[in-house]
Amino acid sequence: MRFEEILLKVEKPGRYVGGEYGLPDVNKPRKLNFCMCFPDVYEVAMSNLGVKILYDILNADKDIVCERCFAPWIDMGKALKENDIPLASIETRKPLKDFDIVGMSVQYELAYTNILYMLDLAKIPFRAKDRDDSYPILLAGGPCVANPEPFADFFDLICIGDGEVADLEVAKVVMKYKGNKQKILEECAKIEGIYVPSLSEMKDGVCVTPVKKTVVTDLDKAHFPVKPLVPNIEIVHDRPILELYRGCYAGCRFCQACFFYRPIRIREKETIKKYAEALIKNTGCEEIGLSSLSSGDYPDVCGLIKELSTLADENAVNLQLPSLRLDSYTAELTRKTRHGSLTFAPEAGTQRLRDVINKNITEEDIERTMRLAFSEGYRSVKLYFMVGLPTETDEDVLGIAEIAKKVKRIYIQTTGRKDINISVSTSVFVPKPVTPFQWVAQLPIEEMKRRQALLRSELKKVKGSSYSWHEETTSFMEGVFARGDRAQSALIERAYELGAYFDGWSEYFKYDVWVQAMNETNTNPLKYTGEQPMDKPLPWDFIDFGVKRAYLEKEYNLALQEKTSEGCKFGCKGCGANKYVNCKIQKD
Amino acid sequence: MLTVKFKKINNAVYMSHIDMQTVINRTIKRAGLRPEYSQGFNPHALLKLSVPIPLGYASVAEYFTLEIKDVSAQEFLEKTKNTAPQGIEFIEAWDTAVKPNLTGKTIGATYKIDYKNIASIEEKLNDIIENKQFFIEKKTKKDVEIKEVSELIYGLNYTENTLLVTLAAGEKTLRIDKFIEFINKNFELEISSVDALKIAQIIDNGNKISADEYMKKLTL
Numbered sequence: 001m002r003f004e005e006i007l008l009k010v011e012k013p014g015r016y017v018g019g020e021y022g023l024p025d026v027n028k029p030r031k032l033n034f035c036m037c038f039p040d041v042y043e044v045a046m047s048n049l050g051v052k053i054l055y056d057i058l059n060a061d062k063d064i065v066c067e068r069c070f071a072p073w074i075d076m077g078k079a080l081k082e083n084d085i086p087l088a089s090i091e092t093r094k095p096l097k098d099f100d101i102v103g104m105s106v107q108y109e110l111a112y113t114n115i116l117y118m119l120d121l122a123k124i125p126f127r128a129k130d131r132d133d134s135y136p137i138l139l140a141g142g143p144c145v146a147n148p149e150p151f152a153d154f155f156d157l158i159c160i161g162d163g164e165v166a167d168l169e170v171a172k173v174v175m176k177y178k179g180n181k182q183k184i185l186e187e188c189a190k191i192e193g194i195y196v197p198s199l200s201e202m203k204d205g206v207c208v209t210p211v212k213k214t215v216v217t218d219l220d221k222a223h224f225p226v227k228p229l230v231p232n233i234e235i236v237h238d239r240p241i242l243e244l245y246r247g248c249y250a251g252c253r254f255c256q257a258c259f260f261y262r263p264i265r266i267r268e269k270e271t272i273k274k275y276a277e278a279l280i281k282n283t284g285c286e287e288i289g290l291s292s293l294s295s296g297d298y299p300d301v302c303g304l305i306k307e308l309s310t311l312a313d314e315n316a317v318n319l320q321l322p323s324l325r326l327d328s329y330t331a332e333l334t335r336k337t338r339h340g341s342l343t344f345a346p347e348a349g350t351q352r353l354r355d356v357i358n359k360n361i362t363e364e365d366i367e368r369t370m371r372l373a374f375s376e377g378y379r380s381v382k383l384y385f386m387v388g389l390p391t392e393t394d395e396d397v398l399g400i401a402e403i404a405k406k407v408k409r410i411y412i413q414t415t416g417r418k419d420i421n422i423s424v425s426t427s428v429f430v431p432k433p434v435t436p437f438q439w440v441a442q443l444p445i446e447e448m449k450r451r452q453a454l455l456r457s458e459l460k461k462v463k464g465s466s467y468s469w470h471e472e473t474t475s476f477m478e479g480v481f482a483r484g485d486r487a488q489s490a491l492i493e494r495a496y497e498l499g500a501y502f503d504g505w506s507e508y509f510k511y512d513v514w515v516q517a518m519n520e521t522n523t524n525p526l527k528y529t530g531e532q533p534m535d536k537p538l539p540w541d542f543i544d545f546g547v548k549r550a551y552l553e554k555e556y557n558l559a560l561q562e563k564t565s566e567g568c569k570f571g572c573k574g575c576g577a578n579k580y581v582n583c584k585i586q587k588d
Numbered sequence: 589m590l591t592v593k594f595k596k597i598n599n600a601v602y603m604s605h606i607d608m609q610t611v612i613n614r615t616i617k618r619a620g621l622r623p624e625y626s627q628g629f630n631p632h633a634l635l636k637l638s639v640p641i642p643l644g645y646a647s648v649a650e651y652f653t654l655e656i657k658d659v660s661a662q663e664f665l666e667k668t669k670n671t672a673p674q675g676i677e678f679i680e681a682w683d684t685a686v687k688p689n690l691t692g693k694t695i696g697a698t699y700k701i702d703y704k705n706i707a708s709i710e711e712k713l714n715d716i717i718e719n720k721q722f723f724i725e726k727k728t729k730k731d732v733e734i735k736e737v738s739e740l741i742y743g744l745n746y747t748e749n750t751l752l753v754t755l756a757a758g759e760k761t762l763r764i765d766k767f768i769e770f771i772n773k774n775f776e777l778e779i780s781s782v783d784a785l786k787i788a789q790i791i792d793n794g795n796k797i798s799a800d801e802y803m804k805k806l807t808l
Binding site for chain 1: 598599600602603604606607610613614615616617618620622625643644671672673674675743780781784
């Protein structure tokens with residue numbers, strides 16, 4: 001079967017044909033071909049801001065053409081294999097193998113097998129050491145590089161941090177030394193943020209060659225795609241996104257993004273407005289969205305939203321707000337952006353545990369916000385929590401149900417009605433690198449189940465509430481990889497051979513395959529999910545993230561004492577990230 | 589009210605009917621034009637696509653109607669010249685005082701099929717239709733239903749390598765993919781979607797005329 005015929009036999013063929021409005025000139029004369037890949041389907045990939053930014057930057061360079069390739073859905077993957085058609089780019093159907101650089105954005109642990117899935121379909125050997133000069137240079141990026149070790153053997157280069165500057169520098173080096181992989185690797189090792197696994201020294205299974213994270217120091221002047229591709233099929237986040245700032249003031253101790261993306265860099269209000277106007281005009285989309293780790297903490301967020309919603313109204317587009325932290329919620333915002341359902345994430349059920357994780361939300365905050373929301377007309381609330389947080393007891397778990405009960409009580413008091421909808425969701429805590437909790441143990445699967453069951457039975461007593469929870473086995477595997485090491489490449493490879501891929505899609509996650517792969521590769525998962533000794537180097541300690549290990553230790557000790565630490569909104573707490581550039585501190 | 593005729597060709601053939609609505613709306617907005625919106629809780633642009641074409645089939649005769657103020661047909665075409673994605677092209681537009689009700693009046697679609705020696709099936713296919721032996725399979729929720737649909741083939745016209753066929757579209761429909769499937773199976777041919785092109789939409793306005801003729805009359 002030809003590719004065109006396959007298109008008629010698969011689900012959503014629009015995923016594979018491109019032709020979007022806003023395509024760059026992919027036929028221009030160039031010195032370098034870059035393929036931007038994403039190990040998930042089109043609808044997910046095209047929703048990713050990082051992919052949009054890098055695609056735009058690379059194509060803006062006169063010497064580079066950047067195309068895209070995303071993981072084909074299962075039906076298309078099978079058809080490509082059966083018909084011996086190698087995986088190719090969307091724009092020109094050039095096989096991945098024929099590019100100079102193949103970049104891969106790695107967003108979540110459960111996508112690791114999909115990296116191999118794409119390489120397999122592209123007929124590119126999995127391991128960097130098995131690829132000679134004739135193959136493209138494989139470059140990884142994305143949030144998972146906070147601990148790149150599990151997939152380090154698959155890549156020639158790994159960009160730690162913001163890709164805006166480093167990726168272009170890598171492209172220039174590849175341009176210059178095309179065909180000489182060894183020289184390319186040596187030269188790229190000199191670029192800030194570029195980790196070259198094959199050239200790094202290992203000691204006791206841990207990398208010891210230092211790599212410094214790279215950051216865009218001036219976000220306000222950084223490249224931003226104001227004319228992004230407009231997809232022809234509906235995607236997950238089907239709207240252009242405005243990035244307000246990078247980094248986070250809050251300092252929640254479980255959150256990797258908070259520490260990994262420091263220092264805090266702000267995009268000025270005027271710049272955001274200018275971009276909003278351009279995005280509305282250039283995309284014709286019905287809606288625009290805001291993005292950052294905690295948009296409510298943006299300086300003068302109310303002022304910004306007011307101006308943006310005026311702009312949105314004038315242009316008949318909708319302004320979509322991300323979920324805001326409970327404490328930054330104001331009546332003004334609710335009125336401007338009326339939604340059917342209110343989303344809050346207290347994360348933990350008791351004040352004690354919220355203090356441990358440094359989620360600075362109090363019972364009073366919850367009460368005040370709920371009262372306000374209900375008097376504004378909300379009838380539906382979504383509450384997000386985590387189960388298995390460090391020091392959690394049954395009392396904390398049951399505290400989640402207590403919050404649901406309290407929310408219901410407040411609703412009845414405020415409105416005199418009982419028709420509330422409370423949906424409670426819990427995920428399972430996964431200790432992540434570059435957080436104060438990077439040493440703590442993850443709950444064993446059986447214990448996860450027990451606590452979920454405990455909460456489930458308690459919530460059954462709260463009429464009008466519903467409960468959903470994350471599958472324990474996926475959270476467990478996420479935990480295995482989050483703090484994994486180089487040895488795990490064998491596990492990922494074996495699991496893929498045994499049929500694991502699209503693990504991030506719960507209906508395709510096959511835990512039994514993972515168990516078999518762990519057995520066959522002698523992988524003890526508890527080595528990774530268990531408590532990590534504080535006196536030994538962790539697999540990602542070779543990376544200088546800006547945030548110092550000593551700071552994370554200090555925060556961890558405060559957590560154990562159930563003490564909060566103020567976020568860095570009003571003053572520097574000395575985490576170390578400001579060695580790149582001073583964080584924007586709010587003085588008001 | 590504007591009625592716009594457009595092409596849907598090349599890779600755009602893989603856009604579904606539902607996605608087309610969004611794609612066209614965005615194309616218009618990128619041109620700096622503002623369609624009229626419905627009133628109510630969930631306002632949407634007053635843009636209505638005519639009968640759907642199966643996924644994978646190209647057309648040079650698709651239509652939509654649009655409520656929009658202060659824009660002439662000519663201006664509309666000029667402004668949207670460079671704002672559509674690849675494979676979508678607005679080619680003609682008519683400004684009418686009355687609603688053309690194109691979708692309601694549509695009864696058929698004419699396809700051109702280019703295939704080597706296609707005319708060789710003429711006699712046998714005519715027999716099949718005359719004897720009411722044109723069966724297609726229709727999948728329902730429970731099982732497969734077999735239907736005889738000769739009466740939904742409105743016209744066949746052969747030259748050596750080209751077949752012009754008009755199939756029912758609108759209230760009653762015989763999809764082009766079903767038509768091709770049947771002749772492929774019965775005559776051992778390998779006609780694929782890329783060999784077919786929708787070239788006209790047929791209106792019943794007392795007489796059977798093309799949508800273009802109908803729109804021209806309405807405009808006068």
